[in-house]
Amino acid sequence: MSSKLFLLFQYIAFLSVILFQLEPRVADSNKIVVRCIDEEREALLTFKQSLVDKYGILSSWGREDGKRDCCKWRGVRCSNTTGHVKVLNLRRSDDENARMKVLKGKISPALIKLHDLRHLDLSNNHFGGSPIPKFIGSLNKLRYLNLSSGTPSVPHQLQNISRLHFSNIENSNLFTMGTVEWLSNLSSLRHLDLSCINLTKSSDWFLVVAKLQSLKTLVLRSCALPPINPSFVSHFNLSTSIETLDLSDNHLSSSSVYPWLFNLSRNIKHLNLGYNQLRGSIPEAFQDMVSLTFLKLPSNELEGGIPKFFGNMCSLNILNLSINKLSGQLSELIQNLSSGCTMNSLEGLYLHDNDITGPIPHLGGFSSLKALKLGKNRLNGTINKSLSHSFKLETLALAGNSFTGVISEAFFSNMSKLQKLDLANNSLTLKLSHDWVPPFQLKRLYLASCKMGPHFPKWLQHQNQLLVVDISNNRISDTVPDWFWDLSNDIYSINLSKNHMNGKLPDLSLRFDGTGIGGTCIDISSNHFGGPIPPLPSNSQILNLSKNKFSGSITFLCSIGENTWNIFDLSSNLLSGELPDCWLHFNSLSTLHLANNSFSGKIPKSIGFLQNIQTLSLHNNRLSGELPLSIKNCSRLSVLDLGKNALFGEIPTWMGESLQNLIVLSLNSNKFHGNIPFQLCHLALIQVLDLSLNSISGKIPKCFNNFSALTQERSFDPTIGLGAYVWVPPGIVDHISYLDNVLLIWKGSENEYKSTLGLVKFLDLSSNKLCGAIPEEIMDLLGLIGLNLSRNNLTGPITPKIGQLKSLDFLDLSINQFSGSIPSSLAQLSRLGVLDLSYNNLSGKIPLGTQLQSFNASVYAGNLELCGLPLPNKCPDEESHPCPGRDDNANTTEDEDDQFITLGFYVSLFLGFFVGFWGVCGTLMLNRSSRYGYYNFLTGMKDWLSVTAAGRSGMARIMSLVFRVLI
Ligand SMILES: *[C@@H]1O[C@H](CO)[C@@H](O)[C@H](O)[C@H]1NC(C)=O
Ligand SMILES: *[C@@H]1O[C@H](CO)[C@@H](O)[C@H](O)[C@H]1NC(C)=O
Ligand SMILES: *[C@@H]1O[C@H](CO)[C@@H](O)[C@H](O)[C@H]1NC(C)=O
Ligand SMILES: *[C@@H]1O[C@H](CO)[C@@H](O)[C@H](O)[C@H]1NC(C)=O
Numbered sequence: 001m002s003s004k005l006f007l008l009f010q011y012i013a014f015l016s017v018i019l020f021q022l023e024p025r026v027a028d029s030n031k032i033v034v035r036c037i038d039e040e041r042e043a044l045l046t047f048k049q050s051l052v053d054k055y056g057i058l059s060s061w062g063r064e065d066g067k068r069d070c071c072k073w074r075g076v077r078c079s080n081t082t083g084h085v086k087v088l089n090l091r092r093s094d095d096e097n098a099r100m101k102v103l104k105g106k107i108s109p110a111l112i113k114l115h116d117l118r119h120l121d122l123s124n125n126h127f128g129g130s131p132i133p134k135f136i137g138s139l140n141k142l143r144y145l146n147l148s149s150g151t152p153s154v155p156h157q158l159q160n161i162s163r164l165h166f167s168n169i170e171n172s173n174l175f176t177m178g179t180v181e182w183l184s185n186l187s188s189l190r191h192l193d194l195s196c197i198n199l200t201k202s203s204d205w206f207l208v209v210a211k212l213q214s215l216k217t218l219v220l221r222s223c224a225l226p227p228i229n230p231s232f233v234s235h236f237n238l239s240t241s242i243e244t245l246d247l248s249d250n251h252l253s254s255s256s257v258y259p260w261l262f263n264l265s266r267n268i269k270h271l272n273l274g275y276n277q278l279r280g281s282i283p284e285a286f287q288d289m290v291s292l293t294f295l296k297l298p299s300n301e302l303e304g305g306i307p308k309f310f311g312n313m314c315s316l317n318i319l320n321l322s323i324n325k326l327s328g329q330l331s332e333l334i335q336n337l338s339s340g341c342t343m344n345s346l347e348g349l350y351l352h353d354n355d356i357t358g359p360i361p362h363l364g365g366f367s368s369l370k371a372l373k374l375g376k377n378r379l380n381g382t383i384n385k386s387l388s389h390s391f392k393l394e395t396l397a398l399a400g401n402s403f404t405g406v407i408s409e410a411f412f413s414n415m416s417k418l419q420k421l422d423l424a425n426n427s428l429t430l431k432l433s434h435d436w437v438p439p440f441q442l443k444r445l446y447l448a449s450c451k452m453g454p455h456f457p458k459w460l461q462h463q464n465q466l467l468v469v470d471i472s473n474n475r476i477s478d479t480v481p482d483w484f485w486d487l488s489n490d491i492y493s494i495n496l497s498k499n500h501m502n503g504k505l506p507d508l509s510l511r512f513d514g515t516g517i518g519g520t521c522i523d524i525s526s527n528h529f530g531g532p533i534p535p536l537p538s539n540s541q542i543l544n545l546s547k548n549k550f551s552g553s554i555t556f557l558c559s560i561g562e563n564t565w566n567i568f569d570l571s572s573n574l575l576s577g578e579l580p581d582c583w584l585h586f587n588s589l590s591t592l593h594l595a596n597n598s599f600s601g602k603i604p605k606s607i608g609f610l611q612n613i614q615t616l617s618l619h620n621n622r623l624s625g626e627l628p629l630s631i632k633n634c635s636r637l638s639v640l641d642l643g644k645n646a647l648f649g650e651i652p653t654w655m656g657e658s659l660q661n662l663i664v665l666s667l668n669s670n671k672f673h674g675n676i677p678f679q680l681c682h683l684a685l686i687q688v689l690d691l692s693l694n695s696i697s698g699k700i701p702k703c704f705n706n707f708s709a710l711t712q713e714r715s716f717d718p719t720i721g722l723g724a725y726v727w728v729p730p731g732i733v734d735h736i737s738y739l740d741n742v743l744l745i746w747k748g749s750e751n752e753y754k755s756t757l758g759l760v761k762f763l764d765l766s767s768n769k770l771c772g773a774i775p776e777e778i779m780d781l782l783g784l785i786g787l788n789l790s791r792n793n794l795t796g797p798i799t800p801k802i803g804q805l806k807s808l809d810f811l812d813l814s815i816n817q818f819s820g821s822i823p824s825s826l827a828q829l830s831r832l833g834v835l836d837l838s839y840n841n842l843s844g845k846i847p848l849g850t851q852l853q854s855f856n857a858s859v860y861a862g863n864l865e866l867c868g869l870p871l872p873n874k875c876p877d878e879e880s881h882p883c884p885g886r887d888d889n890a891n892t893t894e895d896e897d898d899q900f901i902t903l904g905f906y907v908s909l910f911l912g913f914f915v916g917f918w919g920v921c922g923t924l925m926l927n928r929s930s931r932y933g934y935y936n937f938l939t940g941m942k943d944w945l946s947v948t949a950a951g952r953s954g955m956a957r958i959m960s961l962v963f964r965v966l967i
Contacts, residue, residue, distance in 0.1 A: 035068070035069055035071075035083065036068075036069055036070035036071045036076075036078055036083055036085065037083050037084060037085075039113055040070060040084065040085050040113060040114055041063075041068070041070040042110075042113075043110040043111060043112075043113035043114060044061065044070055044073070044076065044085070044088075044110075044114075045061065045062075045063065046108055046110035047107070047108040047110045047111055048061050049108070050105050050106045050107070050108040050110075051103050051104065051105035051106070051108075052103070052104040052105040053103055053105075054104070055102075057074065057090070057103060058073070058074065058075075058090075058103075059074075060072070060073045060074045061073045061074070070085070071083065071085070074090075075087075075088060075089045075090040076088060077089075079116065082116070084114070084115065084116035085114045085116060085117060086116055086117060086118050086119065087117075087118065087119040088111070088114065088117060088119070088120050088121070088122075089119065089120075089121045090103060090121065090122050090125065091121045091122065091123045091125075091146065092123070092125050102125045103122075103125040104125065107122065109135040111135070111136075111139070112135045112138055112139065114139070115139075115141070116141055117139050117141060117142060118141050118142060118143050118144065119142075119143065119144040120136070120139070120142060120144065120145050120146070121144065121145075121146040122146070123146040146193075180194075180199070180202045180204060180205050180208045180209075181204060181208060183208050183209070183212065184208045184211045184212070186212070187212070187213075187214070188214060189212050189214060189215060190214050190215060190216045190217065191215075191216065191217040192209070192212065192215060192217065192218055192219065193217070193219035193220075194219070194220055194223060195219055195220065195221035195222055195223065195246075196221065196222045196223070197223060198223065198224045199220065199223040199224060199225055199226065200224045200225075200226050201226075202226070203226050203229075205220075205225065205226070206228045206229070206232050206233075206236065206238075207232060207236055209238060210232075210236035210237060210238055210239070212239060213239045213241065214239070214241065215238075215239045215241060215242055216241055216242060216243050216244065217242070217243065217244040217245075218238075218242055218244070218245050218246070218247075219244070219246040220246065220247050220250070221246050221247070221248045221249055221250075221272075222248070222249040222250070223247075223250055224250065224251070225247065225250040225251075225252065227256050228256055228260070230259070233259050233260045237260065237263055237264075238260060238263070238264055240263075240264055240266070240267055241267060242264055242267065242268060243267055243268060243269045243270065243291075244268075244269060244270040244271075245261075245264070245268060245270065245271050245272070246270070246271075246272040247272070247273055247276070248272045248273060248274040248275045248276065248296070249274070249275035249276070250275075250276055251276060251277055252273065252276040252277065252278070253276070253277045253278065253279070254277075254278045254279050254280060254283075257273065257276070257278070258283060258285065261273075261285075262283075262285040262288065265285075265288040265289050265290075266288065266289070266290060266291065267291055268289050268291060268292060269291050269292060269293045269294065269315070270293060270294040271289070271292065271294065271295050271296065272294070272296040273296070273297050273300070274296050274297060274298040274299050274300070274320070275298065275299045275300075276299075276300055277300060277301065278297065278300035278301065278302055279300070279301045279302070279303070280302070280303060280304075281302065281303055281304035281305075281307075282297075282302055282304065282306065282307055282321075284307060284309070286307075286309070286310075287307075287309040289313075290313075290315075291315055292313055292315060292316055293315050293316065293317045293318070294317060294318045294320075295316065295318065295319055295320065296318065296320040297320065297321055297324070298320050298321070298322040298323045298324070298350070299322070299323040299324070300323075300324055301324060301325055302321065302324040302325060302326060303324070303325045303326065303327065304326065304327065304328070305326060305327070305328045305332060305333050305336065306319075306321070306326070306333045306336045306337060307336065308336045308339060310336060310337055310342060311336055311337050311338060311339030311340040311341075311342050311343070312339065312340035312341060312342060313341075313342050313345075314340070314341035314342065314344075314345055315345060316342050316345050316346055317345060317346065317347045317348065318346075318347060318348040318350075319337075319346065319348065319349055319350065320348070320350040321350065321351055321354070322350045322351060322352045322353050322354070322373065323352070323353040323354075324353070324354055325354065325355055326351065326354040326355065326356055327354070327355045327356060327357070328356065328357070329356070329357055329358035330351075330356050330357070330358050330359070330360060330361065330374070330377075330379060331358055331359070331361040333351070333356065334361050334363070335361075337349075337366075338365055338366075343365050343366050343367065344367055344368060345368060346366055346368060346369060347368050347369060347370045347371065348369075348370060348371040348372075348395075349366075349369065349371070349372055349373070350371070350373045351373065351374050351377070352373045352374055352375040352376050352377065352397065353375070353376045353377075354376075354377050355377065355378060356374070356377040356378065356379060357377070357378045357379065357380075358379060358380070358381070359379065359380060359381025359382070359386070360374070360379060360381070360383055360386040360387065360398075361386060362385065362386050362389075363386055363387060363389075363390060364388075364389035364390070366390075367392075368392060369390055369392060369393060370392050370393060370394045370395065370417075371393075371394060371395035371396075372387075372390070372393065372395065372396055372397070372398075373395065373397040374397070374398050374401065375397050375398060375399040375400045375401065375422065376399070376400040376401070377400075377401055378401065378402065379398070379401040379402065379403060380401065380402040380403060380404065381403065381404070381405075382403065382404060382405035383398065383403050383405070383407070383411075383428075384405060384407065384410075384411055387411070388410075388411065388413075388414060389414060390414065390415065391414050391415070391416070391417070392417055393415050393417060393418055394417050394418060394419045394420065395418075395419065395420040396415070396418060396420070396421055396422065396423075397420065397421075397422040397446075398422065398423055398426065399422045399423065399424040399425050399426070399446060399448075400424070400425045400426070401426050402426060402427060403423075403426040403427065403428050404426070404427045404428065405428065405429070406428075406429045406430075406431050407423070407428055407429070407430050407431070407432075407450075408431050408432065409432055409433065409436050409438075412438060412439060412440065413439060414439075415439060415440055416439040416440055417440065418439075418440035418442060419440070419441070419442055419443045419444065420442065420443060420444040420445075421440075421442055421444070421445050421446065421447070422444070422445075422446040423446070423447055423450055424446045424447060424448035424449060424450070424470065425448055425449050426449070426450075428450055428451070429450065429451040430447065430450040430451065430452045432452070432457065432459055433459075434455070434458045434459075435458075436459045437459070437462055438459055438462055438463070441462075441463060441464065441465050442463050442465070442466060443465055443466060443467045443468070444466075444467055444468040445460075445463070445466060445468065445469045445470065445471075446468070446470045447470065447471050447474065448470050448471070448472045448473050448474070448495070449472075449473045449474065450471075450474055451474060451475055452471065452474040452475070452476060453474050453475030453476040453477060453478070453499065453500075454475060454476060454477045454478060454500075455476065455478050456476055456478040456479070456480060456481060456484070456501070457471065457476075458481075460484065460487065461481075461483055461484075461487070463487065463488070464487060464488050465488055465490070466487055466488040466490075466491050467488070467490055467491060467492055467493070468491070468492070468493040469487075469491065469493070469494055469495070470493070470494075470495040471495070471496060471499075472495045472496060472497040472498045472499065472523070473497070473498040473499065474499055475499065475500070476496075476499040476500065476501055477499065477500035477501070477502070478501060478502075479501065479502055479503035480496065480501055480503060480505075482506060485505075485506050485508070485511045486511065491512075491520075492520050492521060493520070493521040493522075494520075494521070494522050494523065494524070495521075495523045496523070496524045496527065497523045497524060497525040497526050497527065497544070498525070498526045498527075499526070499527050500527065500528055501524070501527040501528065501529065502527070502528040502529060502530065503529065503530075504529070504530065504531040504532075504534070505524075505529060505531075505533075505534040506534060507534055507535045508522070508534050508535060508536050508537055509534075509535040509536055509537045509538065509560075510535070511537070512537035512539070512540065520537055520539060520540040520541065520542075521540070521541055521542040522540060522542070522543050522544070522545075523542065523544040524544070524545055524548070525544045525545065525546040525547050525548070525569070526546070526547040526548075527547070527548050528548065528549055529545070529548040529549065529550060530548065530549040530550060530551065531550065531551065531552075532550065532551065532552040533545065533550050533552070533554060533556070533570070533575075535556070535560075536560065538560050538561065538562065538563035538564065538565075539563070539564050540563070540564065540565055541564060541565065541566045541567070542565075542566060542567040543565060543567065543568050543569065544567065544569040545569065545570050545573070546569045546570060546571040546572050546573070546593065547571070547572040547573075548572075548573055549573065549574055550570070550573040550574065550575060551573070551574040551575060551576070552575065552576070552577070553575070553576060553577030553578075554570065554575055554577070554579070554580060555577065555578070555580045557580045557582065557586075558580045558581075558582035558585075560585065561585055562585050563585060563586065563588070564588055565586060565588060565589055566588055566589060566590055566591070567589070567590065567591040567593075568586075568589060568591065568592055568593065569591065569593040570593065570594050570597065571593045571594060571595040571596050571597070571617065571619075572595065572596040572597070573596075573597055574597065574598070575594075575597040575598065575599065576597065576598040576599060576600065577599065577600070577601075578599065578600060578601035578602075578604075579594070579599050579601065579603065579604050579607075579618075579623075580604065581604035581605065581606045582606060583604065583606040583607050583608075583609045583610050584606055584609040586609070586610060587609055587610060587611055587612060588612060589610055589612060589613055590612050590613060590614045590615065590636075591613070591614065591615040591616075592610065592613060592615070592616050592617070593615065593617045594617065594618050594621065595617045595618065595619035595620055595621070595641065596619065596620045596621075597620075597621055598621060598622055599618070599621040599622065599623060600621070600622040600623065600624070601623065601624070601625075602623065602624065602625035602626075602628070603618065603623055603625065603627065603628055603631075603642075603647075604628070605628045605630045606630070607628065607630060607631060607634070608628065608629075608630025608631055608632065608633040608634060609630075609633070610634055611633060611634065611635075611636070612636060613634050613636060613637055614636050614637060614638050614639065614661075615637075615638065615639040616634065616637060616639070616640050616641070617639065617640075617641040618641065618642050618645065619641045619642065619643045619644055619645075619666070620643070620644040620645070621644070621645055622645065622646060623642070623645040623646065623647060624645070624646040624647060624648070625647065625648070625649075626647070626648060626649035627642070627647060627649065627652055629652075629654070631655075631659075632654050632658040632659070633658075634659070635658055635659060635660070635661065636661055637659050637661060637662055638661050638662060638663045638664070638685075639662075639663060639664040640659065640662060640664070640665050640666070641664065641665075641666040642666065642667055642670065643666040643667060643668040643669050643670070643690065644668065644669040644670075645669070645670050646670065646671060647667070647670040647671065647672065648670065648671035648672060648673070649672065649673075649674075650672065650673060650674035650675075650677070651667065651672055651674065651676060651677055651680065651691070651696070652677075653677040653679040654679075655677075655679070655680060655683075656677065656678075656679035656680040656681060656682040656683055657679050657682055659683070660682055660683060660684065660685070661685060662683050662685060662686055663685050663686060663687050663688070663709070664686075664687065664688040665683065665686060665688070665689050665690070666688065666689075666690040667690065667691050667694065668690045668691065668692040668693050668694070668764065669692070669693040669694070670693075670694055671694065671695060672691070672694040672695065672696055673694070673695040673696060673697065674696065674697065674698070675696070675697065675698035675699075676691065676696060676698065676700065676701055676765075676770075677701075678701045678703055680701070681701060681703035681704060681706040681707065682706070683707060684706060684707065684708045684709065685708075685709050686707050686709060686710065687709050687710060687760060687761045687762070687783075688760055688761070688762045688763075689707070689762070689763050689764070689765075690762070690763075690764040691764065691765050691768065692764045692765060692766040692767050692768065692788065693766070693767040693768075694767075694768055695768065695769055696765070696768040696769065696770060697768070697769040697770065697771070698770065698771065698772075699770065699771060699772035699775075700765065700770055700772070700774065700775050700778070700794075701775070702775045702777050703777065704763075704775065704777050704778050704780075704781065705777040705778070705780040705781065707781060709761070709783070710761050710763070710781040710782075710783050710784060711780050711781055711782055711783060712782070712783050713782050713783045713806070713807055714783075760785065761781075761783045761784050761785045761786070761807070762784070762785060762786040762787075762788075762810075763778075763781065763784060763786070763787050763788070764786070764787075764788040765788070765789055765792065766788040766789060766790040766791050766792065766812065767790070767791040767792070768791075768792055769792065769793060770789070770792040770793065770794055771792070771793045771794065771795065772794065772795065772796070773794065773795060773796030773797075774789065774794060774796070774798070774799065776799055776801060779799060779801035779802060779804050779805065780804075781805070782804060782805060782806065782807065783807055784805050784807060784808055785807050785808065785809050785810065786808070786809060786810035786811075787805065787808060787810070787811050787812070788810070788811075788812040789812070789813050789816065790812040790813060790814040790815050790816065790836065791814070791815045791816070792815075792816050793816065793817060794813075794816040794817065794818060795816070795817045795818065795819065796818065796819065796820075797818065797819060797820030797821075797823075798813065798818055798820065798822065798823055798826070798837075798842075799823065800823035800824075800825045801825070802823060802825060802826055802829075803823065803825025803826065803828045803829065804825075805829065806828070806829065806830075806831070807831060808829050808831060808832055809831050809832060809833045809834065810832075810833065810834045811829070811832060811834070811835050811836070812834070812835075812836040813836065813837055813840065814836040814837060814838040814839055814840070814862075815838070815839040815840075816839075816840050817840060817841055818837075818840040818841065818842060819840070819841040819842065819843070820842065820843065820844075821842065821843060821844035821845070822837065822842055822844070822846055822847055822852070822866070823847070824847035826847065826852065827847050827848075827851070827852050830851070832851060835852075835855050835859050836859055837859060837860055837863065838858060838859060838860060838861045838862045838863065839861070839862035839863070840862070840863050841863065841864075841865070842860075842863040842865070842866050843863070843864075843865030843866060844865070844866065844867070844875075845866075845867055845868040845875045846860060846866060846867070846868040846869065846870075846871065848868070848869075853869045853870050854870075855870065856870065857870045857871050857872065
């Protein structure tokens with residue numbers, strides 16, 4: 001179930017192909033006036049009544065004069081001779097601008113009156129996964145049925161059906177089906193699609209499908225297919241009439257697919273085995289698939305290059321080998337593709353997310369090439385010459401490589417068909433003159449980090465069909481011209497972040513409201529925009545205005561009313577005044593980020609209406625008063641950051657009881673007093689608990705070992721909670737439940753993704769009035785990476801058990817009253833990068849060990865009876881002090897390496913956190929391959945990363961960085 005979201009996109013794309021084929025070709029009979037049959041009109045109206053049509057999809061349906069001819073209603077087609085309704089097609093539009101518009105409700109049995117119905121398609125709407133109504137079995141002329149998300153128990157009468165879609169993409173949970181025996185009766189079946197229905201328990205699927213000898217199309221996408229019994233394969237063959245086979249996202253391995261796949265060979269045209277576990281090099285046996293038109297093998301673990309015979313696949317249109325482990329020089333791969341007729345047929349070449357190196361060779365010979373995606377490889381060199389003859393190119397995506405050089409207008413002069421351009425995150429410089437009129441009309445433009453500044457790219461003025469524009473991080477220090485905001489009616493993602501743009505923003509609510517755009521995503525963060533926040537569109541999904549100079553109050557939010565906002569980030573501006581108290585309208589918010597402003601007054605009660613909120617940060621404002629009890633209702637909260645305010649009162653006991661999803665809780669730098677309530681120990685998922693800089697007194701509760709996430713050295717899931725909302729695609733608000741699944745796609749993938757917030761584990765109780773000993777239970781928190789108990793009044797010895805905390809990088813026990821000697825087990829903490837034991841009552845010799853001596857003497861200062869290296873005062877037995885042994889030396893070097901690794905670890909950790917924490921607009925979610933977009937973003941962060949790593953600032957600095965962002 002790796003990538004529901006990705007599949008959804010694919011699915012939509014796939015359906016559009018099908019629809020195109022099926023759209024009834026009703027003859028244009030504008031002369032013949034066919035009035036529909038009264039009974040059928042009434043039946044349709046009854047059907048309409050049981051639906052919830054919020055978007056007026058069926059507004060053409062009615063009894064009024066001028067509407068009476070039901071044959072002219074949307075989705076209805078009649079026979080031009082008899083007038084009977086033959087087609088009812090209310091499938092949700094795939095149009096990007098209409099994705100939110102769905103029908104809900106019940107499917108009325110009134111449809112049974114449409115005796116002549118042949119084609120019924122209600123797919124992609126929200127009929128709540130209700131079973132396929134029995135009555136549909138009586139529609140015995142039906143040839144095509146698509147209810148997508150119905151429950152498959154097929155009425156027996158459906159024997160004549162030739163196309164059957166039961167796909168279940170609407171539901172986040174796979175519906176599990178038992179035996180599929182019933183299918184074998186459908187002998188005329190030519191098209192079968194059971195996507196997203198869990199067939200794990202249908203071990204007979206192969207046998208049954210093998211009986212369907214007329215089958216031309218078999219789509220079993222995301223079906224959790226059980227392994228095929230090898231003995232079946234030798235006795236039953238799938239129909240060799242199959243032309244389209246889609247078994248993507250099924251965890252299939254090479255050995256389970258290849259044996260029977262290559263039996264089908266000759267007739268197969270479309271083959272999709274993406275999102276499986278195919279390993280090794282691309283098998284020679286594909287050579288026999290002489291009719292192959294579409295070959296899609298993305299997201300497997302294929303290695304090596306492209307075999308030579310691919311050059312002679314004369315029908316091949318689309319070759320998608322993206323997200324694999326292909327390697328070698330691109331020129332060699334292309335060479336193999338260019339040896340024969342494939343050069344003329346190939347329209348789409350997708351090799352992104354591999355490990356391919358070298359420059360792009362000249363591609364002029366690929367005369368049909370429309371789409372070229374090479375992003376996220378290790379390609380370099382210049383791109384000017386190799387692509388100059390690509391007249392037909394519609395999609396050019398090269399992001400995330402190391403291409404260099406200057407791109408000027410000439411590069412685009414032959415690309416009049418270009419619709420998607422993605423050059424983001426290379427080392428390219430785009431020099432396009434002010435008066436340039438591009439030969440293309442783009443729909444998607446991704447030019448992050450292309451050094452286009454300092455002027456705003458005026459040529460954009462000619463791009464009036466844009467859906468997505470990303471010109472982030474381009475050193476643009478200019479005002480945004482007014483025309484930009486009116487550029488295109490359909491634009492739904494704008495990313496201007498990380499520039500130096502200035503000026504005031506116009507009324508954005510006028511620009512982006514109304515026209516049916518589902519979910520706008522606006523990211524103008526990290527610029528110099530100022531003045532009051534402009535009126536904002538209520539149908540937005542992501543609004544990131546952070547890190548600017550907006551000022552004034554935000555009480556205007558109350559006039560926005562109901563909205564679809566999902567991520568709202570105003571952090572790091574100059575905003576002030578009280579927080580508005582109208583959060584009821586904002587209940588789709590999953591992230592509210594108001595940190596680093598000057599908001600004052602109390603946290604309003606209505607904040608409790610944010611029932612979907614996962615991240616709430618009010619950090620570093622001037623908020624005062626007690627926490628409102630209503631926050632209790634925000635039970636999905638995984639990050640609650642109220643640090644650096646003037647909040648007071650006791651830490652509420654309900655926090656531990658009601659907010660059990662908390663992963664990060666920060667109340668630091670406030671005026672909280674009283675004890676740490678033991679109820680807090682219910683926060684089993686907590687990974688970062690920061691109560692520092694308050695007036696909390698009493699003892700540390702013994703139950704801290706209930707923090708189970710902290711007791712684990714490994715993280716359950718590096719992406720817990722936080723990454724989630726980043727993947728909400730605009731316009732598909734209803735599919736938020738897909739998120740968890742989407743996240744899994746990265747789980748198996750190494751590199752950047754393993755270090756995300758899930759790995760930060762930190763406990764900070766410093767600068768309070770805690771007393772008593774450190775409970776031994778804290779030493780069970782084996783996953784702790786940072787522990788700060790400094791500046792309290794803690795007493796007793798440092799328990800030797802501290803040696804258990806092997807992951808510790810940061811340990812601060814300074815300015816307390818700890819006594820006794822330093823346990824020698826402390827020396828076992830080989831990852832320790834920062835240690836502070838100063839100003840306690842520790843005594844005796846500092847244990848000789850690996851790195852305890854390598855710390856600065858100040859780490860031990862203020863402990864009058866402490867002696868030995870690195871302190872200047874010698875212990876009584878110093879005379880016999882031996883030179884450090886050879887082993888010690890070896891260890892020291894190792895440790896230094898280790899420290900460096902851990903530094904990098906933090907940097908990447910921070911990075912991961914950053915990804916999770918901030919709403920990342922646009923690019924990310926709009927790319928077909930989400931991983932790809934994620935990567936783009938990551939590479940955008942690379943500069944920052946190398947600066948930080950190169951500076952190699954101390955651990956503490958990194959930690960504070962981590963937490964400053966966190967906070
Ligand atoms: C499919 O169903 C089986 C059994 O009901 C379940 O264990 C499995 O997790 C399901 N697979 C998916 C991908 O939902
Ligand atoms: C509809 O009319 C056209 C001629 O206008 C005819 O060719 C076609 O066969 C008719 N279709 C049906 C379904 O009767
Ligand atoms: C491309 O990278 C390779 C090594 O990765 C290097 O040897 C080569 O010189 C680079 N080419 C260009 C044009 O930068
Ligand atoms: C710290 O604790 C000691 C005894 O446990 C007590 O005498 C002292 O007053 C305390 N100091 C503070 C600042 O609370």
